[in-house]
Amino acid sequence: MPVSKHPSLTGPVTLASIAAHAGVHVSTVSRALSAQPDGVGPETVERIRTLAHELGYRRDAAAHTLRTGRTRMIGVLVPRLTDVALATIYDGIDQTATRLGYNTVVANTRDDVELQRSCLDLLLSRRVDGLILGDSRTDSNLMPELQRTQVPFVLVMRRLPGQISITTDDLEGGRLAAKHLLELGHKRVGVVAGDPSASTGAERTRGFRDTFAKAGFPIPDEYVIDSDFHVGGGRRAAERILRLPVRPSAIFAINDFTAIGVMGAVRDAGLQVGSEMAVVGYNDLDLAEQLPVGLTSVRSPLTEMGELSVHTLLDILQGKEVRSRRLRPVLMARASTLNSR
Amino acid sequence: MPVSKHPSLTGPVTLASIAAHAGVHVSTVSRALSAQPDGVGPETVERIRTLAHELGYRRDAAAHTLRTGRTRMIGVLVPRLTDVALATIYDGIDQTATRLGYNTVVANTRDDVELQRSCLDLLLSRRVDGLILGDSRTDSNLMPELQRTQVPFVLVMRRLPGQISITTDDLEGGRLAAKHLLELGHKRVGVVAGDPSASTGAERTRGFRDTFAKAGFPIPDEYVIDSDFHVGGGRRAAERILRLPVRPSAIFAINDFTAIGVMGAVRDAGLQVGSEMAVVGYNDLDLAEQLPVGLTSVRSPLTEMGELSVHTLLDILQGKEVRSRRLRPVLMARASTLNSR
DNA sequence: GACCTCAGCGCAAACGTTTGTCCATAATCT
DNA sequence: AGATTATGGACAAACGTTTGCGCTGAGGTC
Numbered sequence: 147m148p149v150s151k152h153p154s155l156t157g158p159v160t161l162a163s164i165a166a167h168a169g170v171h172v173s174t175v176s177r178a179l180s181a182q183p184d185g186v187g188p189e190t191v192e193r194i195r196t197l198a199h200e201l202g203y204r205r206d207a208a209a210h211t212l213r214t215g216r217t218r219m220i221g222v223l224v225p226r227l228t229d230v231a232l233a234t235i236y237d238g239i240d241q242t243a244t245r246l247g248y249n250t251v252v253a254n255t256r257d258d259v260e261l262q263r264s265c266l267d268l269l270l271s272r273r274v275d276g277l278i279l280g281d282s283r284t285d286s287n288l289m290p291e292l293q294r295t296q297v298p299f300v301l302v303m304r305r306l307p308g309q310i311s312i313t314t315d316d317l318e319g320g321r322l323a324a325k326h327l328l329e330l331g332h333k334r335v336g337v338v339a340g341d342p343s344a345s346t347g348a349e350r351t352r353g354f355r356d357t358f359a360k361a362g363f364p365i366p367d368e369y370v371i372d373s374d375f376h377v378g379g380g381r382r383a384a385e386r387i388l389r390l391p392v393r394p395s396a397i398f399a400i401n402d403f404t405a406i407g408v409m410g411a412v413r414d415a416g417l418q419v420g421s422e423m424a425v426v427g428y429n430d431l432d433l434a435e436q437l438p439v440g441l442t443s444v445r446s447p448l449t450e451m452g453e454l455s456v457h458t459l460l461d462i463l464q465g466k467e468v469r470s471r472r473l474r475p476v477l478m479a480r481a482s483t484l485n486s487r
Numbered sequence: 488m489p490v491s492k493h494p495s496l497t498g499p500v501t502l503a504s505i506a507a508h509a510g511v512h513v514s515t516v517s518r519a520l521s522a523q524p525d526g527v528g529p530e531t532v533e534r535i536r537t538l539a540h541e542l543g544y545r546r547d548a549a550a551h552t553l554r555t556g557r558t559r560m561i562g563v564l565v566p567r568l569t570d571v572a573l574a575t576i577y578d579g580i581d582q583t584a585t586r587l588g589y590n591t592v593v594a595n596t597r598d599d600v601e602l603q604r605s606c607l608d609l610l611l612s613r614r615v616d617g618l619i620l621g622d623s624r625t626d627s628n629l630m631p632e633l634q635r636t637q638v639p640f641v642l643v644m645r646r647l648p649g650q651i652s653i654t655t656d657d658l659e660g661g662r663l664a665a666k667h668l669l670e671l672g673h674k675r676v677g678v679v680a681g682d683p684s685a686s687t688g689a690e691r692t693r694g695f696r697d698t699f700a701k702a703g704f705p706i707p708d709e710y711v712i713d714s715d716f717h718v719g720g721g722r723r724a725a726e727r728i729l730r731l732p733v734r735p736s737a738i739f740a741i742n743d744f745t746a747i748g749v750m751g752a753v754r755d756a757g758l759q760v761g762s763e764m765a766v767v768g769y770n771d772l773d774l775a776e777q778l779p780v781g782l783t784s785v786r787s788p789l790t791e792m793g794e795l796s797v798h799t800l801l802d803i804l805q806g807k808e809v810r811s812r813r814l815r816p817v818l819m820a821r822a823s824t825l826n827s828r
Numbered sequence: 829g830a831c832c833t834c835a836g837c838g839c840a841a842a843c844g845t846t847t848g849t850c851c852a853t854a855a856t857c858t
Numbered sequence: 859a860g861a862t863t864a865t866g867g868a869c870a871a872a873c874g875t876t877t878g879c880g881c882t883g884a885g886g887t888c
Binding site for chain 4: 170171172173174177185186187190209211212213214215
């Protein structure tokens, strides 16, 4: 416990103040407090360390960064943390980073290109050692600018051509959902397609549509509604789908939150989720299984993606060769489709 | 666009390098780039600013902090961001802070007292101007230590006696839930009580139990199960409640996520949520309304709590007098209780 | 025309670290 | 015993900003 046994120094406790107390030079204190105290006697190290602890010393991050040029910080950009999928990835990132001696600082860009730029500026001016981007979009041209800064980065969750990324195989995920519905006999289906500028939205939708097309049941464009990635967007998109002249028997939603919105719309249309309208989500958040009607969902290993993105970034920082990874999705079938015999 | 018209300077662009280009002193550049450029000619300001922009200058946060002692950063501590309620609060915090010219840095403490301390150390060594704590616990003694650091802070979501906090009136929220169930004729109910060391858990539960007791139906201890705040914890607690010799007709869950876990357990026990087992949640996340069985929930203004906590903290920073706030909760009745006639 | 004012800018110190270099003392070797 | 080598520590510079102060010269006042 940093008790104030040494009331003489009231101001902020710095290396200099510790040095004054210990009667040594500030550089000695610095070395004594460093991880490998070279060139300082063992008992001096001990004496200084306990003194520092007693005084409640905390290394000043700003000064440290200024001097060394390194922050041991990695910046993370996500669309929004209220999306549990992204929050889970960030959780994986933060845990792994912490374990490896790094800190993270996260910013929400709301899928807004302007905000993306300003958040990036912020992180760069904080001199992050590297970046993990969870919000990459095909309609933004941040990448060339980013590469000019020389700050290493990896993408997570969403891909972009030519960039290192850690994602799930979203094409395959879309296919899995489609095959599942096809096996259950669905021929006419709707899609809540998410944001086409995000690779998640685009690829999950494409994998899904391609599979239905190959099976002989191409999905007309009016059955595919773009949306955001949230409950409200799913709800609104589903309302449009349910108003179509020929109602589909199943709806594939781009993620679990939009799927819940779909469920709400289906319910309010007087239909039973599962028996009268099959619903498939994506990500398999832990709440999917517990919903009153268990939600069939394509599981993607979110925490693992977070971990992997940190490891990849750190490999880059150490000059290692790295490659993109696409993790394998798995379909978890539940009542929201299985009760649709 | 920061085009590299000036290839001469390849290194990082600093005030000094701009000064060299412009043929002025570094201090002039500093002033020209500051918000109110005093003592610099208007045309010099203009010239330097465009030059800085062309070179892609970004103020070095570390040096700025080191010199000024201020960071315009506020640190935020939350149990975990995968909890949508906390993520929403953080979203409110971050948006408001950004709007007011502050940045936020968040850390997850997982309701772990050890982690709390180390995260706090981290934020303090980063010299945050103030702190917003969303993870305060009655079983941790961080407060005295924190007060010694002189860094201003406010609590959000959870209260602690004697500290400035922005919360909802959780006692009242618990009462609202109880009154609602009493009006519907429920006499024997279970409670998924959350973490008793968090004021949210303790007070929602207390308000709920007190109201039932006053109505003549005290809730026995074995019908009140402590839990965490997540889906899995809700599920496990509900499983225990459902195994009780005399099964209750309703379950009050400490938040919406645990309520979803309760719904899963109820469903798997072969009961219909709503008609056979009423369920009440807390927070009214936007997904509550859209669930296959709409979840009755006590709405708490999460985003507003976030905003208010920032304003309060900034008021403290400006030396203003501030007071704790308890926002009013509202019960949103839906199918998970209304279909339980 | 001498004096003052003040705008515009340069000078230098300081913030708290880290780290290469150097010096004194003590220990080791021949 | 003298020369050499570790060893423990001091010294000082540097990282990029900000900011109080001082200097110069142009314009205004009497």
